[in-house]
Amino acid sequence: MNPEAALRPAEDTSTPRRPRMVRTAVVVGTALEHYDFFLYGTAAALVFNTQYFASDNPLVASLAAFATFAVGFAARPLGAVIFGHLGDTLGRRATLIFTLVLIGVSTGLIGVIPNQDVIGIMAPIALVTLRFLQGISFGGEWAGAVTLASEHAPKGKEGLYASLPQLGSPIGNIISSGAFLALGTLPPDAFQAWGWRIPFLAAFPLLGVALWVRTLVDESPAFKNATQANLIQKVPAWQVVRRAPGRMFTAAAVAFVSIGGFFLVTTFAISYGTGTVGLSSSTMLTATLSAAALQIVTVLVTGSVADRIDPIKLATWGCAVTAVLAFPAILALSSGSPVLAIVAIIVIVQPIAVAYAVTGVILPELFHTSIRYSGVALGFNIAGFVGGFVPMIATSLLIVSGSKSWPISVLLLVIALISLAGVRIANRLIPPMGRRRTGSAAEAAQAE
Template structure:
């Protein structure tokens, strides 16, 4: 490849594109995270029937996992299109898909209305949602990175990451608000309101996405006729090591996050028998702190490198795993919130730089496909983390040490990936990976 990574970009242009990527991604994650919050609050009773709440919750988490299983398909489809027809066009398609699907979930009749068709339709919509998300994040990060000055890629690559805690705040906040409704009202129609809000939010997302310009690096590749003819195939056959390292680096930020949010919400409500609002409040506080962590470590990556930040974040998460669950198990509200916040803060350190790290593992002509496949390969496994944690919890007699051990394992995989990332990078520029 002869195309140089150097293009003329200004901070003003970079901020505009990064902000557009951030807002669009925040709305996308709001839609996707709604499902996460609803799994143990709504779907285990409205769409799955079982006298054993653990069985019903496990079935709901299995549907939750379907969205992650579908994400690699979205990565293949939109990764190919993003490296062939452009990043911007794909992002408009993905935001439209996920907005429509999320709104339709809010209109879906429950099991008590249409029987077994309800969980089947819910699973189908989750599948489509996963395909859309599979192409979203990789495109947003690619666009932000390729519009940014090389020496400041760390901060701009972190912008789409901030969409994750914002999405958590919006989705958890929405469920927290409707959670104060009487139980009968919440079960019959209240839980639907956050999903139906996806329709007006879709209009905002589309307006923002249409204002974002195409990547200058992609346009140069197009002009010089250096686009990859089969980018997904090239990533799988020629950059498989980078693919594995990228997936490992992204694992903690995705799988660890769902362990500390989706699973913990279920654990607090069903095992510790505490109010669901307490668990939601904990995720809100953790998400607010996560925003600060993302901003700080996006800047730190510009000085020490994304790989080192990933290594440190993975080790920190492993060290805090047991203390975090010990705090949760106290059943003290303040300590519970502290435990969740500490765990999310540590796993957010590598998440802050995963966009920068993955972008630097792949050359520009394969970047959309490489980032999308890496993150969504991690996403497939991550989608089953809450289900696995639930099974381990049952096997351990309801003891939280099983979840803590699982978090440590995930964290060490990410730490190892960060340690070897600089040695396997294929990017023409090493400004971020060191």
């Protein structure tokens, strides 16, 4: 068998049920993963700084809470290596079931950890440990979902399928933010004592639903063909580092605005808006909820358009508009006006969402099928490792600058420009849309 031909996606012989199940499985699974991951970010801004990292200085407490938030991102490259290896050797489907179970259990257990007043130093240690396990799981989830979706995609619908895992981010954000917004109606003492734990405990039943859906999905045709052609690598992560380091770092740069930029204008913005600007938590949660709701539409439209317009052009537009809006959006958020703050968050999230939607199209194209899961996972999670520290970096800039807003704008501008540079490099590494997914240029280049 011709190795190159073997790596091409199989002809679409699926029944109508299988494509629906693939679409449902990647959306439901990534939505649960993002719900679990975002819960921690919201809780870090609203609860953990007082429950687990108490300090006389609110900014210092927030800095400590965001440091543990970053731990989840620091663990993601390790998860990329572990689950990338499993995904490229044992299969995409089985690996994605494992990632789902790990993050669901670790998130649910966060809801039962006593606070610092009860068990002292063991409280933050337990919290950090579970956050680390969340990060390991997340390190393999998104890459696997994108790889599975793109390899199952019928011809002409690659952009739409590869964008579907990105719906998990706004859906998870809506559910997690909505849960905290609803629980915000509780008396403050009740919310701090037990109310905040409810969304974490809800991870257990949600895991059951997501797991059931994901078990109904078939293995990807491309992985089956690679297995039959005996093209499976023994250590795929090492092959990525040895054979395609430039592509790996290009993937990281492309994804950076989708992670670092997003958490700057959502997770950090909640803390900044409530702690520094003086806006209410309900205002900031309403802003992130509204932005996430519109983000769903943006991702779906962008994914559909990406099957007709080169995804590189869409990613370029998303990064460039984010850069242009960096100063106006942060200034509006800093104004103290609830209306301006909500509008600013809604507007700035959308160009980031455009770039994020096509990240799932661009990254798989950078890597050969036999190392694709590992390559996408490593690239995306290198960006995640750095991006996870963005809220902490932004908080540090606030402390150093005396709570000035302009350093935050500069930070967002730099993030957008890094991704823009990555997109332009990717433009030279992968073929134009008209030749995508044919198994010729992209696969041959990576087979060298």
